[in-house]
Amino acid sequence: MDIVNCKNCGRIFNYNIGEKVCPECKKKLTMRTAKSGKIYTCICGYKEGEDAFNKRMKKAKSAGGKRDFIAYQKKQAAEEKKKQAENNPFAQALKGLKLD
Numbered sequence: 001m002d003i004v005n006c007k008n009c010g011r012i013f014n015y016n017i018g019e020k021v022c023p024e025c026k027k028k029l030t031m032r033t034a035k036s037g038k039i040y041t042c043i044c045g046y047k048e049g050e051d052a053f054n055k056r057m058k059k060a061k062s063a064g065g066k067r068d069f070i071a072y073q074k075k076q077a078a079e080e081k082k083k084q085a086e087n088n089p090f091a092q093a094l095k096g097l098k099l100d
Contacts, residue, residue, distance in 0.1 A: 020053070022046050 022042040038050040
């Protein structure tokens with residue numbers, strides 16, 4: 001954690017560069033302490049309070065990840081392939097054909 005003086009008003013701020021990433025420009029966010037609590041800020045101008053940030057991250061984690069998405073795509077592709085095989089007119093014609 002570093003301590004910095006504000007150039008405009010002279011107030012002292014504590015800030016910490018963490019592993020959290022800005023949703024707009026994908027650069028690292030800095031966490032600053034203010035009267036209202038901890039605030040995540042970015043050099044692009046993005047600002048968000050710690051509570052709102054934590055809620056957004058919790059919601060994003062519950063949505064699923066890359067592996068879940070890939071598994072879903074594979075499942076959809078397999079179901080589509082199965083539907084195409086069932087709806088094929090040649091498959092239906094061969095089903096009724098007896099070779100005894």
